[in-house]
Amino acid sequence: MTDPKKIAVVTGASAGIGAATAEALAREGFQLILGARRIERLEQLAGKLGARFHALDVTDPASVRKFVARIDRLDLLVNNAGAAFGLDSIERAVEERWRAMFELNVMGVLRMTRALLPALRATSNAHVINIGSTAGFETYRGGAGYTASKHAARALTKTLRLELLGEPIRVTDVSPGMADTEFSTVRFSGDRERARGVYKGLTPLTAADVAECIAWAATRPPHVNIDEIVVRPRDQATSTEVHRHG
Numbered sequence: 001m002t003d004p005k006k007i008a009v010v011t012g013a014s015a016g017i018g019a020a021t022a023e024a025l026a027r028e029g030f031q032l033i034l035g036a037r038r039i040e041r042l043e044q045l046a047g048k049l050g051a052r053f054h055a056l057d058v059t060d061p062a063s064v065r066k067f068v069a070r071i072d073r074l075d076l077l078v079n080n081a082g083a084a085f086g087l088d089s090i091e092r093a094v095e096e097r098w099r100a101m102f103e104l105n106v107m108g109v110l111r112m113t114r115a116l117l118p119a120l121r122a123t124s125n126a127h128v129i130n131i132g133s134t135a136g137f138e139t140y141r142g143g144a145g146y147t148a149s150k151h152a153a154r155a156l157t158k159t160l161r162l163e164l165l166g167e168p169i170r171v172t173d174v175s176p177g178m179a180d181t182e183f184s185t186v187r188f189s190g191d192r193e194r195a196r197g198v199y200k201g202l203t204p205l206t207a208a209d210v211a212e213c214i215a216w217a218a219t220r221p222p223h224v225n226i227d228e229i230v231v232r233p234r235d236q237a238t239s240t241e242v243h244r245h246g
C-alpha cells in the first residue's frame, strides 16, 4: 500500500510568500489546503495546483473554527499570514494598528496552531512552520509595533518547540529579511510608490526564495528538526544596514 499524500495547510496563501510556498509544496507532492481572505485569488491558485481552499481570517475565531472543522488529519501547518501596518514612532503610535498586528501576527498563529494540533497529532510525523521575520530578532525606528509582534511570535514558536518535545511534531521558524511581495504596499496602506522605495537600489529576496527554504525544512527526514532559518538578501546585513547601489 502506498502512503497517503501528505497534507499541508498554508495560511495567507493568496499572495507573496504563502502563494509561493503553496507552489513549492505542491512540487514536493503535498496535497494543499489554502486559506486567506481574498477567496478569488485562492481559487485561481488552487485551480492551478489542484488544491483545496477555504476563506480564512486568522483574526476571527469563528473563521478559524470553520476552516479547521474540515481537517481531521494534517502533516504540515505553515503559519504564514501576517503583515505590518504603518511605520510610526512609539510617540505617534496608532493603537488600532498595533492591535491589528498583534491579532494577526501573534493571536492568528496561536489560534491556528491550537485548533490544528489534534489533526497534527493524528499523523505519525507532523510539522509546524511559522513564518517569523528578522523583525523577530532586531528593532528599527518606527518598527516597534511590527517588531514587538514578531518577537512575540518567535517566543511562541520557541515555546511550542519545548512543549511538543517528545511528540512526533517538528517546529520550525523561518525568518526572512526584505522580500519583494505585497508586504510594503500593505504596510503603507496601498502607497505603491513608497513601497517601491523600500527595495530601491538593492536586490530583495523573492517570495520563491523564501518558499524554497520552507519547502526544504519541510522535506528533511522526520528526525531532523530545522529550528530556525534566517534568510536575507545579500544587500541586507541587518534591518537597518542595507547596501543600495546605483
Ligand SMILES: NC(=O)c1ccc[n+]([C@@H]2O[C@H](COP(=O)([O-])OP(=O)(O)OC[C@H]3O[C@@H](n4cnc5c(N)ncnc54)[C@H](OP(=O)(O)O)[C@@H]3O)[C@@H](O)[C@H]2O)c1
Binding pocket: 011, 012, 013, 014, 015, 016, 017, 018, 035, 036, 037, 038, 039, 056, 057, 058, 059, 080, 081, 082, 083, 084, 104, 131, 132, 133, 134, 175, 176, 177, 178, 179, 180, 181, 182, 183, 184, 186, 207
Ligand atoms: N515581505 C517581507 O519583506 C517579509 C519579511 C519578513 C517576514 N515576512 C512575513 O512573511 C509573511 C508573508 O508576508 P508576505 O511578504 O508574503 O506579504 P503579502 O504579500 O502581503 O502576503 C500576506 C498574506 O497574508 C494574508 N493575510 C493577511 N491578513 C490575513 C488574515 N487576517 N487572515 C488570513 N490571511 C491573511 C494575505 O491574504 P488576504 O489579504 O487575502 O487575507 C496574504 O496572502 C508574513 O508573516 C510577514 O510578516 C515578510
